[in-house]
Amino acid sequence: MPTIKSSTALRxxxxxxxxxxxxxxxxxxxxxxxEGDLTVMSIDAFEKRERALEIREKLLEAQLQKANGVPMLDFDEAMSELKALAHGKL
Structure with a gap:
């Protein structure tokens, strides 16, 4: 159940x-x-929510690419590229 407060309570x-x-x-x-006006949350909660939305967006993009026949890397290829990237070789 959401917590609802009046603007007076916020003040x-x-x-x-x-x-x-x-x-x-x-x-x-x-x-x-x-009437509903604002949503107030901690910065940490907001940033966590933003990161989750970014991840969902990237996953959706990957699903759309796969559905459209864009070639995908297999697991071993992806891991090799990630390791190379981590070591500054890409």
Whole structure:
């Protein structure tokens, strides 16, 4: 169940809401006059969510390439390229 707070609560209880976001990693939905307005979350939670979205985007792109017949590397080839990249040889 999402945590919902009014903008007044955000102003008056900022420290408590900030602590909640940091401890749980969950967002808090802020309302103004009973209507949804903002989502507040810790920077760490936001960055984690952004990384997850980037990974999903890359996986979707790879799935589309495979579906469109783009040649893929097999596991051993991919590992060789990654090792070379890690050692500055690519």
């Amino acid at each position: 008056n209880d900022y420290s408590k809401i900030s602590k909640y976001c940091h401890e749980t990693g969950e967002p808090v939905y802020v309302t103004v006059n009973g």
